[in-house]
Amino acid sequence: MKEKILQTLTSLREYACSKGVDAAFLYHEEDSYLMRFANSAISLNTNEHLIRLEITVYEDRRRASYEMITDLNKLDEMKQGVDIAAEMVKYAMPLNYQPSIPHIKENYADVQGFDPELGMMSGEEKLAYFNDATKDLETDKITLSGIFSSGINILAQISTKSEYTQYFQTSDAQVTIVLAHADLKWEVTAEQSAHKKDDLKPEELHAELSFLIDRYKNEPAQQVPVGSYDIVFGAAATAEMISFMNWIGFNGGLMKRGFSFLTEDHVGKKVFSEKFNLMDDPSRLETFPLTRDSMGMKREAFPLFVNGVFQKFTWYQDDADEFGEKPTGHNVPHKSLVLDAGEMDVNSLQDLVKMPKDKDILYIPFLHYMNIVNPSKGLVTASSRFGALLLKKDGSVVVPYNVRVTQSLLDIFGDKVAWMSKQQTVYNTSASYGARNPVAIVLPKFIRVNDLEISHSNSSY
Amino acid sequence: MHKQLKAHIDRLKAAGATYVDARWYPVEEANYLMMWNGNLKETTSSRESGLGVRVLYKNAWGFSASSDMSNLSTLFDKAFDNASVAAERVTFPVRLAEKDAIQASFKSPNQIDPFGVSLANKIDFLKSMDEKLNQPGVVQRASEMMFVRKQIVFLDSEGSEIEKNIVEVFPSIQVMGIDSTGETHSRKFSPDRLGVTRGWETLDMQLFNENAERIVRELNEVLVADPCPKEDRSVILLPGIMFLQTHETIGHALELDRILGYELAFAGGSFVTLNDFGKLRYGSEKLTARADATLVNSPGSFGYDDDGVPAQNNLLIDKGILVGAITGRQMVEEANAKAKRQIFDGSSGANRATAFYRVPIERMTNINIDPGEDGSLDDIVRNTEKGIILDGDKSWSIGSNREQFHFATEIGWLVDDGKVTKVVKNSTYKGETVKFYNSLSAVGDESTWVVHYVDNCGKGQPNQIMQLGHGVPVCRFDNVRIGE
Numbered sequence: 001m002k003e004k005i006l007q008t009l010t011s012l013r014e015y016a017c018s019k020g021v022d023a024a025f026l027y028h029e030e031d032s033y034l035m036r037f038a039n040s041a042i043s044l045n046t047n048e049h050l051i052r053l054e055i056t057v058y059e060d061r062r063r064a065s066y067e068m069i070t071d072l073n074k075l076d077e078m079k080q081g082v083d084i085a086a087e088m089v090k091y092a093m094p095l096n097y098q099p100s101i102p103h104i105k106e107n108y109a110d111v112q113g114f115d116p117e118l119g120m121m122s123g124e125e126k127l128a129y130f131n132d133a134t135k136d137l138e139t140d141k142i143t144l145s146g147i148f149s150s151g152i153n154i155l156a157q158i159s160t161k162s163e164y165t166q167y168f169q170t171s172d173a174q175v176t177i178v179l180a181h182a183d184l185k186w187e188v189t190a191e192q193s194a195h196k197k198d199d200l201k202p203e204e205l206h207a208e209l210s211f212l213i214d215r216y217k218n219e220p221a222q223q224v225p226v227g228s229y230d231i232v233f234g235a236a237a238t239a240e241m242i243s244f245m246n247w248i249g250f251n252g253g254l255m256k257r258g259f260s261f262l263t264e265d266h267v268g269k270k271v272f273s274e275k276f277n278l279m280d281d282p283s284r285l286e287t288f289p290l291t292r293d294s295m296g297m298k299r300e301a302f303p304l305f306v307n308g309v310f311q312k313f314t315w316y317q318d319d320a321d322e323f324g325e326k327p328t329g330h331n332v333p334h335k336s337l338v339l340d341a342g343e344m345d346v347n348s349l350q351d352l353v354k355m356p357k358d359k360d361i362l363y364i365p366f367l368h369y370m371n372i373v374n375p376s377k378g379l380v381t382a383s384s385r386f387g388a389l390l391l392k393k394d395g396s397v398v399v400p401y402n403v404r405v406t407q408s409l410l411d412i413f414g415d416k417v418a419w420m421s422k423q424q425t426v427y428n429t430s431a432s433y434g435a436r437n438p439v440a441i442v443l444p445k446f447i448r449v450n451d452l453e454i455s456h457s458n459s460s461y
Numbered sequence: 462m463h464k465q466l467k468a469h470i471d472r473l474k475a476a477g478a479t480y481v482d483a484r485w486y487p488v489e490e491a492n493y494l495m496m497w498n499g500n501l502k503e504t505t506s507s508r509e510s511g512l513g514v515r516v517l518y519k520n521a522w523g524f525s526a527s528s529d530m531s532n533l534s535t536l537f538d539k540a541f542d543n544a545s546v547a548a549e550r551v552t553f554p555v556r557l558a559e560k561d562a563i564q565a566s567f568k569s570p571n572q573i574d575p576f577g578v579s580l581a582n583k584i585d586f587l588k589s590m591d592e593k594l595n596q597p598g599v600v601q602r603a604s605e606m607m608f609v610r611k612q613i614v615f616l617d618s619e620g621s622e623i624e625k626n627i628v629e630v631f632p633s634i635q636v637m638g639i640d641s642t643g644e645t646h647s648r649k650f651s652p653d654r655l656g657v658t659r660g661w662e663t664l665d666m667q668l669f670n671e672n673a674e675r676i677v678r679e680l681n682e683v684l685v686a687d688p689c690p691k692e693d694r695s696v697i698l699l700p701g702i703m704f705l706q707t708h709e710t711i712g713h714a715l716e717l718d719r720i721l722g723y724e725l726a727f728a729g730g731s732f733v734t735l736n737d738f739g740k741l742r743y744g745s746e747k748l749t750a751r752a753d754a755t756l757v758n759s760p761g762s763f764g765y766d767d768d769g770v771p772a773q774n775n776l777l778i779d780k781g782i783l784v785g786a787i788t789g790r791q792m793v794e795e796a797n798a799k800a801k802r803q804i805f806d807g808s809s810g811a812n813r814a815t816a817f818y819r820v821p822i823e824r825m826t827n828i829n830i831d832p833g834e835d836g837s838l839d840d841i842v843r844n845t846e847k848g849i850i851l852d853g854d855k856s857w858s859i860g861s862n863r864e865q866f867h868f869a870t871e872i873g874w875l876v877d878d879g880k881v882t883k884v885v886k887n888s889t890y891k892g893e894t895v896k897f898y899n900s901l902s903a904v905g906d907e908s909t910w911v912v913h914y915v916d917n918c919g920k921g922q923p924n925q926i927m928q929l930g931h932g933v934p935v936c937r938f939d940n941v942r943i944g945e
Contacts, residue, residue, distance in 0.1 A: 034923055038723040042547035046524040048818040069509030071529040091580040093501040123546030145725040147922050178726045257601050258637060258645035371858040373869045376644040381858045381867045402860060432923035455945055456865055
């Protein structure tokens with residue numbers, strides 16, 4: 001298959017060259033499978049096999065793109081796409097900067113993230129995984145929801161600048177299990193990310209869910225008063241906030257356009273807690289990394305924050321071209337973000353509940369529907385969801401109704417950070433909008449942040 | 462192709478499937494242009510075609526889709542196999558509400574096909590807008606236009622055969638500026654429903670010019686404004702934010718699949734229970750909401766849904782009481798059975814998929830609020846003692862059961878003693894859904910009612926982006942927390 005893909009791209013390049021067209025070709029193929037559960041049944045079992053081709057044509061400072069869903073047997077249709085893009089570019093308006101055309105300097109293939117056993121898991125195996133992860137946890141009232149999303153993802157590229165190609169193939173799986181009470185409407189969740197089949201460990205999810213269900217079944221539930229709390233965020237909540245930081249934080253293009261809480265003045269300055277070390281590290285296979293960007297640039301470890309000090313912005317090629325910046329190898333559909341572990345030996349929910357506490361702690365594992373209230377201040381808002389707990393100083397546990405947090409990322413990751421777990425975990429942040437694009441963040445299991453405001457507290461589940 | 466699809470549908474029926482449908486997209490085209498600060502950043506066209514097959518077998522769904530139409534047998538068989546696996550775990554047998562077998566077609570109304578307009582003309586429009594927006598106070602300006610044209614052929618094992626030809630047009634302009642404290646503010650415009658057709662004629666130069674001037678003026682007012690106070694006031698929501706309030710806390714809350722728990726692993730549930738239908742006082746008596754897919758010219762009007770059910774106009778909330786939901790064939794059967802009473806007479810025709818490679822789920826149509834009898838915006842302002850007028854969606858975040866929310870808007874105007882006193886920046890409001898709608902104290906008349914389009918509603922796994930509409934009047938809610 002790889003040979004056929006690269007041969008197709010080479011043929012398209014030859015066609016474009018024969019027409020005197022400067023062009024770049026991006027091939028994306030996905031074989032996606034999603035088994036969805038609801039009300040303890042498989043509510044949907046689906047698969048999509050899709051091939052997308054994006055053709056970008058350049059003429060001086062003009063640029064135009066044509067995208068198609070196609071298949072490898074339709075070379076003529078793809079060539080027509082080149083003709084259409086070449087026709088469009090004539091009418092496009094020149095940019096006020098020179099756009100760079102991808103220039104791949106050597107043939108490059110990266111399939112180290114591909115595990116065929118994961119990519120081709122059968123429906124029966126996925127069902128068995130779910131059955132193991134939820135064994136004896138479901139009742140008439142406590143029902144199962146969730147997804148097992150898995151697939152194979154291929155990216156391949158060529159441009160008229162050279163005859164060389166790039167090829168990336170990965171497999172991935174993202175599992176979410178939710179157990180919810182049909183009447184009371186509480187929900188607990190456990191999630192897993194896999195880049196190889198061995199990563200799938202249903203027993204770990206089972207242990208997590210068992211622990212949470214016990215709490216939710218047996219501990220009192222209550223509306224917690226609004227006000228200031230020391231909050232321990234779980235990996236899902238932290239990953240969501242880091243994902244937003246990737247958007248309104250260290251993205252150079254958005255900074256230039258005024259959509260960032262960071263400015264050029266922040267470079268080299270302490271912005272966050274000294275415990276905060278964040279890096280884009282394409283060597284971490286758990287993050288489904290792209291080791292070259294689409295411009296052919298080798299991607300290497302890229303520190304973003306070291307001991308809380310902001311290091312540098314990342315630049316998409318087009319933003320770098322427009323603003324006269326040096327590209328940073330970030331013309332990729334996703335980064336490979338890694339947040340360093342901390343010192344605290346609290347590595348499981350059981351550890352967290354058991355640890356001695358100087359005051360009550362609110363545990364928020366998951367933040368629902370985060371949005372940006374004020375990008376210049378890094379102000380975001382979201383609600384807690386899925387298994388929050390109020391861990392009382394006296395060792396007791398209360399189940400809180402959901403609360404809303406409206407806070408600046410500058411505060412959340414600033415000097416209020418008390419500790420981070422010694423152990424890291426992998427949180428899969430993939431969305432299934434559009435083309436398959438597996439992405440995950442490596443980060444500490446828990447982060448404690450003191451003195452954060454809860455602005456709303458539900459009066460029931 | 463129809464013949465081949467029919468043959469495969471019949472084949473799977475003979476193999477034991479209780480229901481099979483095929484959605485064939487012979488073509489879906491899109492054209493997107495975006496100019497940012499004078500640079501034509503995006504000039505993109507796209508084209509796709511393919512087939513999605515849905516099979517109900519042993520009370521479970523299987524779905525398969527591909528752009529490769531050369532091996533239809535494999536594609537149909539995969540959908541059947543997927544259903545076979547799903548049948549291993551069935552708790553509530555999937556049953557489909559009755560419907561008529563329909564042979565019909567639908568064409569969305571447009572005068573001038575945007576795909577017949579030259580690229581040069583489209584770019585000229587963007588250039589003109591860009592020049593219009595390039596004013597003092599504006600540091601970033603964006604103009605964009607998206608055109609979609611799709612042909613959908615639907616066939617099912619119950620004898621339906623429906624063809625839809627739909628054209629969508631979504632233009633918008635936006636300006637951004639930075640205030641003296643370094644904070645970015647924005648103001649945007651996208652045209653509401655202008656008439657009975659929606660093609661290239663939507664790009665009305667005079668309308669865009671007028672609104673370009675307005676959003677630049679209002680941005681400059683926000684840039685020098687005081688911050689929104691943190692206190693309780695009446696909020697007067699203009700349609701530019703009322704549409705989103707309706708979308709998030711009536712529309713999503715009343716999707717029957719959410720109510721039944723089918724979205725719990727991702728989008729969330731709903732505070733509404735089956736027991737609430739006919740009883741729950743969702744809002745004050747001034748609140749009447751409906752799902753109207755028969756409204757002429759809206760992306761929420763599509764003729765027939767992807768179950769093959771005709772578009773309908775159904776009440777959701779009648780004078781404050783919850784009476785209906787957004788439904789498809791499967792969910793109404795399950796809801797009636799679980800409630801042990803007939804809540805729903807049949808599907809409301811709202812099961813839609815965003816593309817051939819996605820499965821249909823309950824989606825909003827046009828979720829509208831009926832106009833009221835409290836006069837014009839001026840009348841409502843005149844009768845407000847301490848309030849704030851809000852417009853322009855900036856940020857929205859909603860609880861997972863749609864029970865509470867936090868919105869930020871682009872602009873706010875304080876109202877004191879019946880008069881607009883000043884503009885404020887960073888305006889926000891929050892509330893609890895039922896309490897909020899029960900505080901609805903004024904609903905504007907027809908003069909305030911507009912249909913706002915939504916081109917990016919996300920839901921489902923795999924995720925689907927859907928297009929729809931909201932016809933809403935100006936609404937006033939009392940004792941709402943603002944400024945947090």
